[in-house]
Amino acid sequence: MTMNAIEVRDLTRRFGGFVAVDRVTFEVREGEIFGFLGSNGAGKSTTIRMLCGLLKPTSGTARVGGVDVGRDPEAVKQRIGYMSQKFSLYEALTIDQNIEFFSGLYGLDRRTGRDRRAFVLKMAGLEGREHTLAGDLPGGWRQRLALGCAILHQPPVLFLDEPTGGVDPLSRREFWTLIEAMAASGVTVLVTTHYLDEAEHCHRLAILHAGRLAAIGSITELREVFADRPIVEVQSTDPVALMNALADHPDVEKTSVFGTAVHAVLKRETDVRRFIAGLGDGLTASPVAPSLEDVFLDVVEQAQSPEPKA
Amino acid sequence: MRKVLAVGRKEMRQILRDRRTLLILLFVPAFFLLLYGYALNFDIRHIPLAVDDRDKSSDSRELVAAFVNSGYFDLVAGVGSPSEIERLMDLNRVRAALVIPEGLSRDLRSGRDVSVQVLVDGDNANTATTVLGYSSAIVRTVSRQLRIERGGRVAPPRVLLEPRIWYNPELRSTLFLVPGLIAYICMITAVVSTALSIVREKERGTMEQVQMAPLGTMSYVVGKTVPYFVVSLASAVVIVVVSMALFGLPMRGSWGMLLLALSLFIVGALATGLWISTIADTQQTAFQLALLSSFLPTLMLSGFIFPISSMPAAIRAVTYVVPARYFLVALRGIVLKGAPPSTYSFALSMLVVYAVGMLSLAAFRLSRQRTA
Structure with a gap:
């Protein structure tokens, strides 16, 4: 045991x-x-x-x-x-x-x-x-x-x-x-x-x-925070500009830069295919599994937001 | 016990490996001893002397001869006027001048007191005082001789010089200073090396590693300080032996008492180093704290250089917490005078009080830090 x-x-x-x-x-x-x-x-x-x-x-x-x-x-x-x-x-x-x-x-x-x-x-x-x-x-x-x-x-x-x-x-x-x-x-x-x-x-x-x-x-368990929020990775030559543009998208909850790509966390129940199709204009985008960094940033963000520290 | 040994052996290896520390512990004391032993020597010989003999009698020549034969003065010029003396002194050709007034011999024979003048270059107060002391002694001797020669007369005449009484007629200042040097050097090696060795462990993070091991505060402190105690004591004994060989330091008391006094003093110094290490976080701070808390008081407030009795009352009060003050009393009593222990037992007990007090303070701070 x-x-x-x-x-x-x-x-x-x-x-x-x-x-x-x-x-x-x-x-x-x-x-x-x-x-x-x-x-x-x-x-x-x-x-x-x-x-x-x-x-x-x-x-x-x-x-x-x-x-x-x-x-x-x-x-x-x-x-x-x-x-x-x-x-x-x-x-x-x-x-x-x-x-x-x-x-x-x-x-x-x-x-x-x-x-x-x-x-x-x-x-x-x-x-x-x-x-x-x-x-x-x-x-x-x-x-x-x-x-x-x-x-x-x-x-x-x-x-x-x-x-x-x-x-x-x-x-x-x-x-x-x-x-x-x-x-x-x-x-x-x-x-x-x-x-x-x-x-x-x-x-x-x-x-x-x-x-x-x-x-x-475990890492698998931690990834569960994204269970109902798909993540889409979008490639770009100017990831910062793309991040700012995506941040205003109605389906996007938040964004973050990963090298030359942007990870966009979509709001709950968003249709991923429709979202990618809607991007258009030659952007390469695909749904990805959440990385540990996605998890870490999300966990820290949630820990910060709901209630101020006692 | 095995743990204490491990700490001690490691410390000893570090001391032996670290050339800088070893240098501080062994060579710096010897260097200081030679430097101060010779530089702080207040004895002065071969003082260039000018003589203005306006009497030109056998009595005046006898007085000049007494100055020259003393070995303290070298006659470099016979002069004829005060302005010439001034010129020679400005050129640093002479440091003293003897002016014998006209009629010295005549006045002496008719039974009147006469004054001779000694002019001393006062740019170095210590030298000047010493020269005055010599002159006064020589004139007194000559005066006495003259009185004996002309004995039988009522009220024998005297040759006068304003007397300066120097408490140390032999002027063997080295003997007086060596005990102070021993205190000073012990303080440097013990306080600084202990403080630095512990603070260095803090800086490099090895302290944290050691704290993670099941090792009591006491084991750590004992293992850490015993090597420094041994090295400091050895260093002190070397200083005493070298002083005996080079400066003719007498050893009139017992070696046992000397070792006891040294040990008590060193334990107090180690504890001071330990205490400093609990306050300072960098070696630089530790060094400065050591300087403030031990070097300067040992140098200034112990009676090493400046006699305590001539200090203002407020400063004299401060000297009561300077351990070197008591150590010097004990050391001078043991080494120079061979005095009975009862004369310095109070000083020894004050050293015990200081060591115990400092150790408790350091142990208290250490244990509080370990289990914050």
């Missing part, structure tokens, strides 16, 4: 009068890759910091690996791995010394430390470079070493806070291969990201906006 690795109930954090995280509730199953999407200041990092026991919740509860974060933050720390976009390694120390330091920090005994060191070096592809300074490593390697150092103590839950910032596409792909392999072996991964294409690697996603959970579900 699958258990929940993370259970969050009405988690709230205020800083003075500012509500950074507002009654957030969700669960993450064991072995799941769970993504946090949201713009800067949406509350992603604050939520992660609370789940890691670094920040006390103002109210609500969070259980990570079965431990209540608010009650026993230190016990949580033994069960989690954490890696941030800074790949926080000691640049003046060698790869080996970094691994040794973090092994010590997590209290690994000598034998476990040796085994885990070998594992991490292999995983990060750094065998034979043990005595290179961490600061001399290129971004992708450093990222994998940082990941290795974060999982030395074999945590069942892994938090990745924008883990692929400043890393080339090839390294990003390799990194995600590692993450997927870890999830397959039962590690629960909670990842925040700005990159919508990366969100495709997640089994389920939560979209945060202004401290609130605006939507949650």
